[in-house]
Amino acid sequence: MLIAQETVSASRYGLPIPYGWYCVMLSDELEAGDIQTVRFFGQDWVLFRDANGKVGMFEPHCPHLGAHLGVGGKVDGELLRCPFHNWGFDHKGFCRNIPYAKAIPPKLRHDPVLKGLSVVEANQMIWAWFHQDGAAPLWEVTHVPEAGGAGWCTRRHRLFEIKTIPQEIAENSVDAAHLKYVHGQEAPLGVDSCYEGHLRTTALNGPMSIVDSQGGRIDCEFSVNFEQIGPGMQVVRMSRHVTLVILITITPVESELTHLRFSFLHPDYSGDPLRQTLIDDLIQEQVGERGNYVGVQADLPIWDNKAYLRKPLLCDGDGKIMEFRRWFSQFYE
Ligand code: FES
Ligand SMILES: [Fe+2]
Structure with a gap:
């Protein structure tokens, strides 16, 4: 018997933009006195930083x-x-x-007249709270102490623009x-993931051996701790002879176009050539290709072209995809 395949509609997802905090810019991309027009959540916004360092993000029309x-404003x-x-x-x-x-005029005195988004700066980034109905923030942006922390390096921001939605990247x-x-x-x-409110966490550890760039084998313990905080933020803490924190941000540009950013944070290994090589290798592995392993770039063509099936045909080795989707559905309510 043929199992009826789900019909794929013209809009590939048919889902609204989920609510949450989203990274809209790196803090150092907006200096005091700067104004920039940006596009997120299906519309233009004007971002500016005042002389005191405060940031505002507003719909563009006065x-x-x-x-x-954003055109000639100062x-x-x-x-x-x-x-x-x-x-x-x-x-x-x-x-x-x-x-x-x-x-x-009195009617302008008591309320804001520019319609904007709540904005905070955290982890060397500017975050905006987006909610389709304009509801106030339901949680705070998680502080990542390694971002800008003493003895830590932040480097290699990699930004990908993908024809998909935040849910698909997280899935x-x-x-x-x-x-x-x-x-x-x-x-x-x-x-398995542990779900609690807007948080999803996973942890994994065990022994492994890695091969350094001279072909030498290094046995070590490895661990990965993963946190997803709402639809727009993930923090991956990896340890295998070196420690790497990947701050991943996922921001909707249009309803079916999304920015995915990887920021790599690690202890300063500049006095330790072996660890410096290992951290370089690990970062390369996460985004590019190393040995048989290919990082996130291998997901991109799948995400760009796949359809979203509400009732996928799953098997026992697939992982708990529907459990994840039930959790994620809270961000559309
Ligand atoms: S349009 Fe008149 S001040 Fe902006
Ligand atoms: Fe993947």
Whole structure:
């Protein structure tokens, strides 16, 4: 008997943008006095940093007569000045100055007039809370102490633009079977996740041996601790002779286009040539190719082209994909 295959619709996913905190920029990409127009969550936004270092992120059109604040707008001390009539708005979206008016109209005084997103800076990144209905943040951005920590290096941000949704990227880490066929990983790592509210965690450890670049074998303990915090943030802490933290951010650009960023954090190994080589190898392995193993780049063509099946035909070696999907569905409610 033929099992009916699910029909794939024109919109590949048919899902809204999930709510959560999303990385919209690295902190050092926006200096005091900068304004940038960015595109996330299916629309343009204007991001600016005032003279005190505070960041605001707003819909681009001025509520006075509709000029685009990101085209000719300027930062003037604590205010973002509109290019059209020079009204000034603070990082919370309040109108604080109209240079040619005797007084700010009463209806502009009590509430923000620029419509924007809640923004925080954490882990050397700017994060925005997006919710389809405009609801207030439901959790705080997790602090990653290694990011900017004393004795730690942050390097090699790798950004990928993928024709997919955050759920599909996250589902990859519970998809045990693909590890062999996509990444060339011999022992499938089918470990259970622990789910609690907006958090998902997994831990794994055991003995392993690695081959250094001169072909020497090194026996070591290895461990991986994985945390997913909402749909937009993952922290992977790996240890195998060297320690590597991968801060992964997943940010929707359009409803079916997503930015995936890998930031690599590790202790400063600059005085230790062997560990420096091993950390370089480990980073390379995570994004590129090393031996038989291929990192995240092997997932990209699958994500770019796959369809999303609500009722996939699963088998016993597949991992707990539907359990993961039930957890993730909270971010659409
Ligand atoms: S349109 Fe912005 S100040 Fe007039
Ligand atoms: Fe993968």
